[in-house]
Amino acid sequence: MAVIQVQRKTLTLAERTYLPQILGGLMTTLRHLLSPVVTMEYPEQRPAIPAHYRGVPTLVMDPNGREKCVSCQLCEFVCPPKAIRITPGSIPEASSNAQVEKAPQAFDIDMLRCIYCGLCEEVCPEEAIFLQNQYSMSGYSRAEMVNHKDRLYELGGTLPDKHFKWEVKKAAEKAAAGAGGHA
């Protein structure tokens, strides 16, 4: 193993007085003094949140205003800190979305437990839960830090849907029923 001997450079007199270096440093800080500030004055100015940011988990509706969650509870089971608690419920026969059969009666996410890992979003077969751009959560009590279903929909809003799989099912059922009727 070769050892590389590096010659330490002998300092010039100017360097040993240390003063030119200090003056150089002063020029650097002066440049920073005169350049605009780089920070953001937070509550008034907000940072632009990039797409696919993993913020607060939210529930979303499809463009028809149907809640997408079918309370399969996969997110509840996968959630590492057990922050999600779902009470499943059924959709009444009279509803126009009766073909979906189930919807959550209650859906609570405890934001004091949530670790923003995004596994719930990843595991959801219905594309119903998304971590969106909400990054600031605060409250005065533990109870306030639990997001209930209405709050989750309020945060989530509506996202576009590519599949409309329940509409496809409904149409298929209808077609099958119609075909059966004629047969």
Place this chain on the structure above:
Amino acid sequence: MSDPFLGLPPTALAVLKGAAVIIVVFPLAAACSMAERKVCAWIQGRPGPNRALPPLLAWVPGIWILQRLGIFHLAADGAKFLFKEEPLPDHVHRFYYVLAPVVAMVPAFTTMTVVPFGAFFGPSGEVIPLMLANVDVGILAVFAVASLGIYSLILAGWASNSKYPFLGGIRASAQLISYELSMTLSVLPVLLWVNAPGSAGTLSLVRAVEFQGGAWFIFTMPVSALIFAIALFAETNRQPFDMPESEADLVGGFHTEYGAFKWSLFFVAEYANMIVGSGVFTLLFLGGWNILPGVPLSSLIGFLHAATGSALWLHPLAVGVISTVVFLGKVFTLIFIFMWVRWTVPRFRYDQVMKLGWQKLLPLSILNLLAYTIGIALIQN
């Protein structure tokens, strides 16, 4: 010696002058602390403190300028220091612990009285300085009293009865003694030049300023000015000579155990020392109240008088105000440089401070003194 105070009884005068020092210097020092925070912020690319605004004042138009400058943070900090609990740890030597901040304030405020901050012309054209106590020992009084300030640091370090303050106090004493020597030696050439043979001997700062109507001493004695400036940084415990505090290795140094108002007294004393130090530097090397090199105060007044044709400029009050503004402008520029350097240069190690003080600055200042002594002897004879 003319007395600008209309012949009040001496006791009343003393009280007035003392009150004037406290009323002027305390807010000035506090303003310096806010300036420090703002300069620090700007150098680091931040806006700095800019939020506080008393709701009662929110309606005043243009108040946002003061708000952005953090003026109300300053007021809030001051009020907080006054009203928060005064902790007195169990393990301290109570008497000396309480005494130390007071000892810090006394020299800081006392030196203020012998620093002339402006001047006006008497009926026969003689310069009458604006100062609280026109003593003939001038610069000696400043040095003598200012070096007492070190006792507050030692007292605080020792009375706190705790290891970090103790180390801070020790470092402070070693550092201040080391740099005091170079500082005094660097000033001697100025005084040698001012006390030319045939003139009445004096150590007055006013005389030093009068001598700088032409070239300022910073141009004729640059080495002296440099040594004095470096020693000034060390004496006022400013970065890069922040040994007594050394917050990186000594927590808070000598004031680790202090809080609330007692701590703020140390803080104010530090800035008051900076103001006095900058003032003395201005008087000795930067021409005092002469606005530019080669333009003494009398020429400036004459020019203003000639340019506007108004005799108002010749009024002693106008002259006093102009000279004070010029002087304060220089002092605040120097204080800005103090802050600028603080946020540029990292702190020296303790051994580097000692090496710089004893092995570099002291020989340099002795050589400088010798060279100027010989030079001045040759020129003035």
